[in-house]
Amino acid sequence: MIVLAVDLLAPDAGLIIWVGITFLALLLLLKKFAWGPILSAMTTREETIHESLSQAERALAEAKQLQSDNSKARREAEVQSQAILREARDEAERIRTEEVDKTRVQIKQLQDSAQAEIEREKENALNSLRNEVADLAIRAAEKILRENLDADRQKKIVDNFLSDLSKN
């Protein structure tokens, strides 16, 4: 038992030398061929991810800015378009009223002129009628004359006739 316990803890220079050399070799080999590439790749990847994230964040902020700009512009455009619309409507209303007024005036003028024409025509008609009546009267008188009637009676008949005419 004593011997074996010694064995367990016994110094072994050969083992120390072997392990020392080979562990150092392992360390250098791994450093060059494994840890170097692996760790640098991991760092690169992390940086890329970090970069991408911050880029995305920036892009998002930009997009948000753009969106707010857009909506602001849209609001402005809306306001503007509404103003234009209102203006156009007012203009149309104005033009319409103007037109209506103008038309009304025109109609009025037309009415007036038509009235005047009618008046004139009526006057003309009356005049021509009077002339006709006078002609008729003269012809009637001629007839009466031909039948020899006395003058008073003739006159009375003519007057009656005329007064009847003017009543009509």
Place this chain on the structure above:
Amino acid sequence: MMIKRASIFFLLALLALMAIPPFALASDSGETEDFDALHHSANAYYLDFSPFGDIELPRFFVVQHADGGYSLELFRSTTSAIRNGHFTVEIAAADHGAEASEDSTSASSTEVLEEVGDAHNTAGEVTRAELEGHLLAPNGSHVVLDLSISRHLFFAWLSMLLILFLMTRMARMYKRGIGRVTAPKGLFQNFFETIIMFVRDEIARPNLGAKTDKYLPYLLTAFFFILVSNFLGLVPYGATATSSLMITTVLAVFTFVITQMGGTKDYWGHIFWPPGVPGFVKPILIPVEVMGIITKPIALAIRLFANMTAGHLVILSLIGFIFSFAKMFGPGVGYAVAPISVAFALFVYFLEILVSIIQAYVFTMLSALFISMAIQEHDHAHDDTHHGEHVSDHSETVGA
């Protein structure tokens, strides 16, 4: 469900049983041989594949001859060294019991061989005890340095090769762009990347901060070497390289050297002119501080060695109970004890898996911590908190 569970338990128990040295179970060689748990944990010069036999490992010696000259003697195996090189097995004076008698008989047999010479090459078997012992050079010359490939060295190299293979494969994947420009692919890369990331982010970075990159290769190498070595001791026919005090000492020396190389002026100042104490205390504190830097790696080496040895010893002892009870109270009791022993051994086996990981973590963590303590640039605010009395520090320094 119950059957499934039972079968899983049975499989695990079988694995745990296979992980312990089979020769411990095959205690058939006579009534005088005691079961010895330490046997397995100790170093030896063969790989144990019983019941299929052993594979002897090469023996290399630097020998100083009687005339003062040195030579390097290489043998394919211990048997060859004894038969062809006329080496003899060193016999410890304090040895006792069956092994001692075995040793002495085998030693005498080799002496006989020596006398008879090369004609007797095929005669006699070299025993296990001889394969575990130190060899002495013949004819008045003596072994200056025994560079033989021992079991622990073999498994240390195996784990080194394994790590080298795995990690260069990892590196190749990253070089191809997998994991660098894309996400890591597959179980293999993800698994090991998680471990590497753990060492970097949980062990190295919190301690070393901006200087992480400088020390990370060492920490990773140490972590993986310890982890793989620990696990190699848990597979059937394996041995734990980290249960050798020599190997853990080498690792601790690496940490020690790296720590001292990174030491800043503040670090050395703390050791050789401790601030914050009266002048007359400084001569007392300096040896204490110097002891402090040496005890740290010693603690590292012993902690790892003891942890990795203890688990195996406990498993072996638990299995040993079966044979001790069988010997003391008859085979029936041995059979009765067996399930309990195996169940406990299985439990300890699980514990060992846990300990394997924890010890790799602890060694790396403490290495990182020691390095960080050495590379730290102290500022006055820190001194304040560290030594309590800032004002007295200054007055005493001036007084001294």
